[in-house]
Amino acid sequence: MEVTSVRIKVSKEKQFIERIYNGYGFSRKDSALIADTLVDADLRGITSHGVQRLAMYDRKIRSKYIIPYNKWTVLNQTKTSVLVDANHTMGQLVSVFVMDHIINKAQRHGLAIGIVRNSNHFGAAGYYARMAAKKGLIGITSTNTNPLLVPPHARQPFLGSNPLAFAFPTRTGSFVFDAATSTVSLGKIEVLLKNNRQVPGEWAIDGNREQQNDPQTILDELSRAHRLGGILPLGGLDEANSNYKGFGISLIVECLTSILAQGSISADLGNKNHDISHFFLALDPTLFGSLDDIEGSLSDMLERMRHLDHLPDDEITIPGDKEIQNYDKNQTNGVVDEKTLNEVNEIADRLGVSELVTSNTIRE
Ligand SMILES: NC(=O)c1ccc[n+]([C@@H]2O[C@H](COP(=O)([O-])OP(=O)(O)OC[C@H]3O[C@@H](n4cnc5c(N)ncnc54)[C@H](O)[C@@H]3O)[C@@H](O)[C@H]2O)c1
Numbered sequence: 001m002e003v004t005s006v007r008i009k010v011s012k013e014k015q016f017i018e019r020i021y022n023g024y025g026f027s028r029k030d031s032a033l034i035a036d037t038l039v040d041a042d043l044r045g046i047t048s049h050g051v052q053r054l055a056m057y058d059r060k061i062r063s064k065y066i067i068p069y070n071k072w073t074v075l076n077q078t079k080t081s082v083l084v085d086a087n088h089t090m091g092q093l094v095s096v097f098v099m100d101h102i103i104n105k106a107q108r109h110g111l112a113i114g115i116v117r118n119s120n121h122f123g124a125a126g127y128y129a130r131m132a133a134k135k136g137l138i139g140i141t142s143t144n145t146n147p148l149l150v151p152p153h154a155r156q157p158f159l160g161s162n163p164l165a166f167a168f169p170t171r172t173g174s175f176v177f178d179a180a181t182s183t184v185s186l187g188k189i190e191v192l193l194k195n196n197r198q199v200p201g202e203w204a205i206d207g208n209r210e211q212q213n214d215p216q217t218i219l220d221e222l223s224r225a226h227r228l229g230g231i232l233p234l235g236g237l238d239e240a241n242s243n244y245k246g247f248g249i250s251l252i253v254e255c256l257t258s259i260l261a262q263g264s265i266s267a268d269l270g271n272k273n274h275d276i277s278h279f280f281l282a283l284d285p286t287l288f289g290s291l292d293d294i295e296g297s298l299s300d301m302l303e304r305m306r307h308l309d310h311l312p313d314d315e316i317t318i319p320g321d322k323e324i325q326n327y328d329k330n331q332t333n334g335v336v337d338e339k340t341l342n343e344v345n346e347i348a349d350r351l352g353v354s355e356l357v358t359s360n361t362i363r364e
């Protein structure tokens, strides 16, 4: 089936998202920050969490789950920690604030952790982890989400897609791993649907624990109040493929986010999804040695892996490589599918701001 995508100038996409958020009543500064996080995801090829996510945020703003004028409250802090109540503001805004705050603390005291409750969806977790790596620190970030992940042997989702991002400075930038702890994020299934593609492999199941590959059916089920079936943990359907390990890692995320924050666990978030909890950590590697040496040994290790023996037609890809390649390739023009474009332009029309203008159309 033919799929249509459109090329969008990066600067135009950024200005468009800023117009939308100004339209909701966010300040110019906050709108620019939100735009930066979403455009950054698109530039890196994380299309599930770029401009595609405007529709989800639009529903939440209209339902008053995201409240544009609210400011977060710092509930408690020490030299190495901060606990914040987001007061239902945009997840991106409170997350950048907390990450900046703990980077500052880690630069003075070696390590700092930020915990947030009563927040909203914060987009791609890697954005905040990379903020630490840019300052020569290790960053670890995470969030809980809607109930999306069906534990082994269960028929209904309970945990979130609970992403975990890790960024470590290298000689040339940073090593970044940023992924859901379920087989895949829900956003990726949305993107497959928009591109008329089936879900590949063992990513999701129905209420009888049978593999489900139709993206529309998966999304319909996951939007119901009483969900049956959903996304599988890393490792898929069976113990033979170690699905209990993906389950365990997703549970660790739940402990670091909702449990530590004393917020709502993913199972209780449902479609309201506005009592989300986040976890942020910044660690100064110079507690243990010189930054040059530590960055150097990671860079050397990654290079050795890239050059491992492999079959002639294969290539070894390190986590994070794809996003860096996309970032370099998409500097001027990003690619957005036509369904997302129509979706976001409907939002623009409703808010009375000008639409996103495309450069040219690609048909595949
Ligand atoms: N805010 C939320 O609630 C939420 C929830 C889930 C996911 N997310 C975000 O969704 C995004 C996508 O997550 P996902 O799990 O769907 O993505 P994914 O399955 O594509 O995994 C992405 C990670 O795997 C690496 N990777 C991909 N292909 C690779 C290969 N062939 N070899 C080596 N490494 C490879 C990437 O570099 C990246 O680090 C992330 O940015 C995540 O933070 C956000």
Ligand SMILES: O=C(O)C[C@H](O)C(=O)O
Binding pocket: 048, 121, 145, 146, 148, 161, 180, 184, 185, 186, 187, 188
């Ligand atoms: O939190 C969600 O609803 C979805 C998340 O962004 C995901 O794509 O898995």
